Amino acid sequence: MKNMDKDFIDSFLIDFDDSRFPSEFLQNYETLECLANGQMGETLLVKERQTGNFCVAKCYSDKSLLAHTTEGDVLRIIHNDRLPAFIAEYKNEEMICVVREYIDGISLDKFIARNKLSQDQIISIVMQLCNDITYLHEQTPPIIHRDIKPQNIVMDESGKPRLIDFGSSRVYDAEALEDTVCFGTRHFAAPEQYGFSQTDCRTDIFALGVLLAWLLTGDTDIRTSIPAINNMNLQRIVKKCTAFSPDRRYASAAQVKAALINVDGQRQKKMVQGLIGVTVCTAFLCLGFVIGRFTEITPAFLTGSELEFEEPLVEQAVRLSLGKKDGEPISQEDILMVTELYIYGDHPAASSEEFEALGQRMVLNDGTVKNGNISSLKDLSSFTNLKIINIALENISDLSPLSGLDKLEKVVLKHNPVEDVTPLAGLPFLKEIVLFDSRVTDLNSLATCPNLESIDIGKTYVTSIDSISELRNITSLAVKHTVLDSLTGIEGLSRLKQIRLGDVADGDLSLLLLQPELEMLYLDEALREHANPLRGNGQFQIFFD
Structure with a gap:
């Protein structure tokens, strides 16, 4: 296999014709290696001449697809540390080159070929991917990846899965009846990707189900992989993810994550990222990186200091989000994985749907949801990747710990004695704030939030x-x-x-x-x-x- 890879690369370099590439791209980047070559074009490992930084360049040369290439547009929208960052785009009449961040790691298919994972490790990987997919789907309009598969997932140095390759992605258009061009990979592509209807967020849910089945059985054909899944709850989850009709699938990746958390009839909390990290690090030390250079590896479980929480309910919600059981350490790196947090009264919740369901139970006054006792948000000040905070029916008045969370997009703090919202002023991505049943009297300080679109100030002092x-x-x-x-x-x-x-x-x-x-x-x-x-x-x- 190693000789075949070398022969392929040598052949590619011999035939490499740099005259097709945009001149500015060649001026700024040195081509090091061909990572992939297909009908659409080449994926190259490149080095920025000025900084020496390694990057990935996706170079599209199929003229029939140039007008439909949206990877650069999609990457520009994404602002998430777990997803590859957009760097630059170059084009001429023959080619478009999209340059993005290079993520050190090993593709999931190669990682699985070298390591046998437990059910808990598999669930951990898929739950982390659910967080990334939820982020994409919650953009306005939603971003659909459309090519989720093992080859497009990199296990990084710390043992965490990273979704890459947005070459097939598109921004969802609610008015479109079907996709302009069909993309996807056999077995992982949903039926609608073959022209039955336009793709939407549930298309990625289908691929996520196939991925879960493959991780559990090694088989990508759901006709044979689903019956081979021994755990009946996991089998049901895969079946629902991969239903032919999108209407019968899970509506969101958050729902898939919630189902996985409860896969054994109780909270599934055995996330063993440390073990995965050890295995990945060992693999890297033995194999080296694809370009033959050595990078020092410092696993999270060695560097991350254990956190202590002031508010027990906040800790419970964080553990639920991470899938960590009581007493299991939570490190600084762990909290960077938390992008959403849901607490309603005395109940932490796994998703927005579960949060809303708790709210309905509170309205019914059936006695199952009681006032929580959270009075401080200080625990959240270091959760720098938080996008969504839904915390209701508590005793929160001081929002100053949220002032530095500049990735916040949605803040729901209904049924809290909040008076002053100025700590949220200037948050660049804040789109929605719900302060129903609070004590606010003025929100004009939020005029410095450029993307604020929706406010709920019902039952307030306004x-x-x-x-x-x-x-x-x-x-x-x-x-x-x-x-x-x-x-x-x-x-x-x-x-x-x-x-x-x-x-x-x-x-x-x-x-x-x-x-x-x-x-x-x-x-x-x-x-x-x-x-x-x-x-x-x-x-x-x-x-x-």
Whole structure:
């Protein structure tokens, strides 16, 4: 095999024609090795001439696909330390070269060929991939990878799986009926990738199911691999992931992760990343890296200091996210894996769906969800990769520990005595904040959050639009169970597409007719009579609840 690889590389280098490549690309990068060569083009290991940094260049030369190549666009959107970073893109009439971060490691298929993994290790790998896929699918619009397979997953130096190769990815278009070009790999490609319908997030769920089946059985054909899975719960998970109809699959990677956490009828918490890290490190020391250089390896379990938590509920939620059992150390590196955190009252949750279900139980007042006792968010100050925080029904008032979490995209802190939101000011990726049933009176400090689109300030101390008048980019506003003095000033929030109102003291809703982009208006029954002048005069729909 080694001689075959050498022969392939030698042959490639002999035939290598650099005249096809964009001149600026050749000026900036030195070509070192061909990592892959296919119909679409070549994947090259390159070195940046100025810095000496190693990078990967995906060079597309198939002219029929040049117009559909979106890898550069997709990588520009991604801001996640676990996913390859975009570096540059070069193009001419014959080729597009997308340069991205090079991740040291060994592909999952080669890693599995050299190591036999336990069921717990397999579940650990897939759960970590669920986190990455969830991140992609939660972009606006969602990013669909469309080619999840062992060859596109690298086990890095610390033993963690890293998803690579976004050459087949696309940004989801809800208006499209089908994909322009079909991509994917046999067995891992979902039926819709063969033209049955357009791909969406559930396409990646299909591939994730095939990957799980392959890890458990060594077989990529689900017709034979599913019956070979001994654990019936895992078999059911794979079946649901790989259902022919997307509607019958899990709706999200978070749901797959939640199912894996509960795979044995109890919380599955035996993440053995340390063991994987040892095996990977041994493999690297023995084999060296693909370009023959040695890199010092410092495993996380040797360098990471054990964390101690101030809030027990926060610790429980972190352990649930990581799949770590009580008493198992949590290191500094572990917390970088946590991108979402869900706690409702006295219950940690594994996903947004489970969080919402707890909320429904709280509304029903069935006694199963009680007030939590979290009073401080200091534990979260070092969770620098957090994207989503959903913590409800606690005693949180101080948000200052969140001020440095600049990757936050969604913050839900309903049923908390929050008064001051200025610690969240300037967060670059914050899109949504829910402060229902809090004590906030003014949110204008959040005008420095450039991507803030949605706010919920129902049942708060806000009584005037002046409290949010500077948030001119928001598209969704909820002010339920709150009485506003009037709607004066709402005309300045001209990008609103959706509004939810509880009550307006002066009963005048006419300013809503000046909203140029308003599509949906939700009103409490108390405003039904006041809404009559709006009927037939606006371009928006009116709903009462």
